[in-house]
Amino acid sequence: MMSHEVETKLAAARTRLILDKPFLGALVLRLPMQQAAAEWCKTTATDAKSFYYNHDYIDALSLDQTQFVLAHEALHCALSHFSRRQHRVKHRWDLACDLAVNPLLVNDGLKPCPDTLYDPQYDNMTAEEIYPTIDDLDDRETHDQHIYDEDEQQQDDSDQQDQKGHGGDGGDKKNEEQPQQQDSSGGGGDKPRDEENNSQGNSNQAELDENMGGAAQPPPLSESEKEDLSVQWQQRLAGAAQQAMQSGKMGEAMMRLVDHLLQPQLPWRMLLARYMTAVARDDYSFQRPSRREGSAILPSLRSAQLDLTVVVDTSGSISDTE
Structure with a gap:
């Protein structure tokens, strides 16, 4: 399939999402689609800014499965x-995030793509709730790439490379001598060096993208970018939910998800447990011991705790006076 035919399939899948699933369609519209170089992108990927895809992978998917991969990346960003x-x-x-997103899409009627991580036991669970259930040695892989983040090993390797590149007195001396040689040689003295480097970097990037047959892999997000994008996607999530509810095409599972994210309820069990633990007397007591305990005074815990049972009645059958 030619490149324009793959683009047509993606556009058709996005249009069908807008018509049939306006909530997901509105989120997908926020992700510009870019063909990625096959050297790094084997399926699909996102950096919370764009949707990257492998040409051959999209070519092998059906239209329904293409809708799934589009909505999958959009939900990663929206959440x-x-x-x-x-x-x-x-x-x-990454595994927990996919196991949280995929049941939402399957329950909403979308057809999953091959190698999708799906387990019904994780229905209506967040990634934070799923994470503790995943074993440390779990070797499963997600069907997509989450390139908005890097693991600790990659970060340590990049830091070491930066230190090697900028470390040493010899490197500083070379960097100091290089501007003097450029100034004395004339030529590009009128053009700022930063602009020259930026233009050269952009041209090299364009040549790289063209030679590789797609966009190069973007760098991971910085902490400030994560904060800014999180606010933007929360606003987009609220806007998409409002449009979908007005059209009457908001799924029940999606509606519960949006309510949980935009209007989180207080975890009353955790708050009650924190209060009861704070007032509980389960420490050493400095009260005068009883005379009947003998002449020896031994250290011991004096607990005044009681076993309580808290029942919340939501039936409405009990009035305030009762």
Whole structure:
């Protein structure tokens, strides 16, 4: 299939999402589609800014499966998976995010693509809830690439390369001598050096993209970019949900998800447990011991805790006076 035919398939899948699933379609519209170089993108990928795809992979998918991969990447962005990992291991977090997103799409009637991670037991669970259930040695792989983040090993390697590139007195001396040689040689003295480097870098990037047959892999997001994009995607999520509810095509599972994200309810069980733990007396007591305990005073815990049972009645059958 030619490149324009793949683009036509992607456009048709996006249009069908807009008509049939306006919530997902509105989110997909926020991701510009770019053909990626096959050297790094084997299926699809996102950096929370664009949707990257492998030409041959999209060519092999049906139109229904193409809708799935588009909505899959859009939900990763709308749920701010790129900014919620924190201290967690990247591979396990990527698995948890896919296991949280895919049931939503399957339950909404979309046809999953090959090698999709799907387990019904994770229905209506967030990535944070799924993460502890994933084993450290789980060797499963997601069908897509989450390139908005990098794991700790990649980050350490890049930091070491930066230190090698900028370290040493010899490197500083060469960098100091190079501008003097450029100034004395004349030629490009009127043009700022930064602009010259930027223009050269852009031209090299364009040549690289053309030679590789697609866009090069973008760098991971910085912390400031993650914060800004998280706010933007939350606003986009609210706008897409409002449009879908007005058209009457908002799925029940998606509606619960949006309510949970935009209007989170207080976890009353955790708050009650925190309060009861704070007031519980389960520490050493300095009260005068009883005379009947003998002459020896031994250290011991004096607990005044009680076993309580809290029941929340939501039936409405009990009045305030009762």
